[in-house]
Amino acid sequence: MKALAFVVIFALFHLISSDSEDVRRLVEERDLLREQVKSLRDEIKLHSSSRDESCDYLQNRIDDLQRTVKAKRDEKDTLKIGIETAKKEMTSLAKCKADKDSTGKYHKSQIRFQGKYHFPVKPIKRAKMEDPETLKSLQEGLPIVITGSNLTSSALRWNIEFLGKELKNQFVRIFVSSNRQFRYHNMKFETTAAYYEWQPPFRIHEGLFQEFIEMTNDFKKADNGSRAYFQYLINELNLTESMDDDFNEFNWNWIHDTVLPATKWGQLKHNLLLVGMNDVSTPVHFDGMENLFSMIYGHKRCILFDPSQYKGLYPFPIHHPHDRQSQVDFDNPNFEMFPRFREVHGYDTILGPGEVLYIPSHWWHYIESERDSMTVSLNFWFYPAWHEKDDQENWKDLVPDAVDQLLVKQEVETLIAESFHPTKVKDVLKEILDKRFDFIEAKRPEKDTVDGE
Numbered sequence: 001m002k003a004l005a006f007v008v009i010f011a012l013f014h015l016i017s018s019d020s021e022d023v024r025r026l027v028e029e030r031d032l033l034r035e036q037v038k039s040l041r042d043e044i045k046l047h048s049s050s051r052d053e054s055c056d057y058l059q060n061r062i063d064d065l066q067r068t069v070k071a072k073r074d075e076k077d078t079l080k081i082g083i084e085t086a087k088k089e090m091t092s093l094a095k096c097k098a099d100k101d102s103t104g105k106y107h108k109s110q111i112r113f114q115g116k117y118h119f120p121v122k123p124i125k126r127a128k129m130e131d132p133e134t135l136k137s138l139q140e141g142l143p144i145v146i147t148g149s150n151l152t153s154s155a156l157r158w159n160i161e162f163l164g165k166e167l168k169n170q171f172v173r174i175f176v177s178s179n180r181q182f183r184y185h186n187m188k189f190e191t192t193a194a195y196y197e198w199q200p201p202f203r204i205h206e207g208l209f210q211e212f213i214e215m216t217n218d219f220k221k222a223d224n225g226s227r228a229y230f231q232y233l234i235n236e237l238n239l240t241e242s243m244d245d246d247f248n249e250f251n252w253n254w255i256h257d258t259v260l261p262a263t264k265w266g267q268l269k270h271n272l273l274l275v276g277m278n279d280v281s282t283p284v285h286f287d288g289m290e291n292l293f294s295m296i297y298g299h300k301r302c303i304l305f306d307p308s309q310y311k312g313l314y315p316f317p318i319h320h321p322h323d324r325q326s327q328v329d330f331d332n333p334n335f336e337m338f339p340r341f342r343e344v345h346g347y348d349t350i351l352g353p354g355e356v357l358y359i360p361s362h363w364w365h366y367i368e369s370e371r372d373s374m375t376v377s378l379n380f381w382f383y384p385a386w387h388e389k390d391d392q393e394n395w396k397d398l399v400p401d402a403v404d405q406l407l408v409k410q411e412v413e414t415l416i417a418e419s420f421h422p423t424k425v426k427d428v429l430k431e432i433l434d435k436r437f438d439f440i441e442a443k444r445p446e447k448d449t450v451d452g453e
């Protein structure tokens with residue numbers, strides 16, 4: 001029995017001392033255990049008068065030792081996890097340091113966003129305005145963040161206080177939502193809205209701009225999830241003289257002398273001014289316009305997906321009020337209904353004042369405002385190069401392949417909707433497919449055998 005006990009003790013001892021990570025601690029523990037074994041031996045001598053008694057005693061001591069060893073092991077695992085977490089934190093701190101913006105005013109690590117997403121993202125390329133990479137990306141239709149841009153530097157004073165004073169008495173429309181999402185909807189499809197049993201996800205309040213500012217303060221205080229977002233085409237606003245001067249001072253030369261000739265985009269269609277409460281999100285959608293999205297105040301997290309991600313983002317039907325919007329709710333994705341959403345992968349960036357993000361036409365984009373500050377941004381929407389297709393023989397060459405596929409799908413759906421009825425698209429598509437292509441699958445095994453021979 002003694003021999004057995006010693007074998008077990010020796011094995012346990014060996015188990016501890018053979019684990020070589022965290023060596024110093026383990027050596028100390030081993031010495032401690034050696035001492036315990038030594039005192040155990042002494043104790044055994046003392047108890048050897050009664051064989052059964054000393055067996056029980058030994059068994060208890062072995063159990064104790066086993067428990068100690070297990071506890072030490074758990075402790076070591078916890079230590080290992082701690083070390084891993086610290087390493088990750090160090091890496092992300094180093095990344096944040098590298099992300100410090102060109103003006104050196106803020107660390108991106110200090111900006112917090114509410115959303116949590118499962119899909120992988122790669123960072124969107126960044127370059128200065130004069131860097132040849134910038135124009136190359138615009139020409140190739142690939143997203144880029146233009147850092148230290150002077151496109152709208154005259155508007156960098158358009159913070160909330162300034163806008164509150166300048167636009168104070170303007171009568172405007174304000175978007176009001178009971179949650180953080182503002183999914184755009186087009187009321188021109190009101191007739192089909194009933195068929196889809198659709199309700200507007202947010203309401204539109206008409207009032208003075210001053211009311212918008214008050215609303216944001218009230219909602220912040222109430223902290224009940226309600227949010228307000230102001231989105232207005234700039235030409236629909238009566239800009240004050242100082243705002244008008246700032247607008248005229250934008251770097252229009254860069255647009256007209258450099259961007260438009262190089263990209264062949266059509267003319268500027270609109271500038272949309274967006275003044276958002278903290279923590280608002282514009283759900284993922286695409287626009288048919290080329291977009292230079294300029295950040296003026298606060299920060300936004302922008303996630304982009306190229307047009308080929310169509311399948312994973314499940315756009316609403318074309319005649320639905322949410323045309324061009326994804327059906328997937330990023331804050332609460334339904335993977336059962338939208339299983340291909342698991343496979344999407346995007347590009348992301350955090351955009352700060354003085355930075356401009358190029359969102360190519362038909363690229364999906366999701367935009368989220370920082371959690372703790374209001375934001376101001378202004379976009380520049382240009383017609384894409386192939387917009388005037390009737391005047392351009394080679395317009396097809398100007399359309400990137402992924403956009404082309406998306407346009408074809410849209411055209412097929414539109415044609416069916418307009419020839420039959422928007423509510424008939426699904427049935428007509430089904431009819432077109434029904435049993436007409438099955439012979440291809442039916443033939444396939446035969447073909448496989450031939451190939452396999």
Ligand SMILES: O=C(O)CCC(=O)C(=O)O
Nearest residue numbers: 274281282287293367379
């Ligand atoms: O900033 C936002 O919330 C949305 C902007 C947007 O979707 C756009 O400019 O196309």
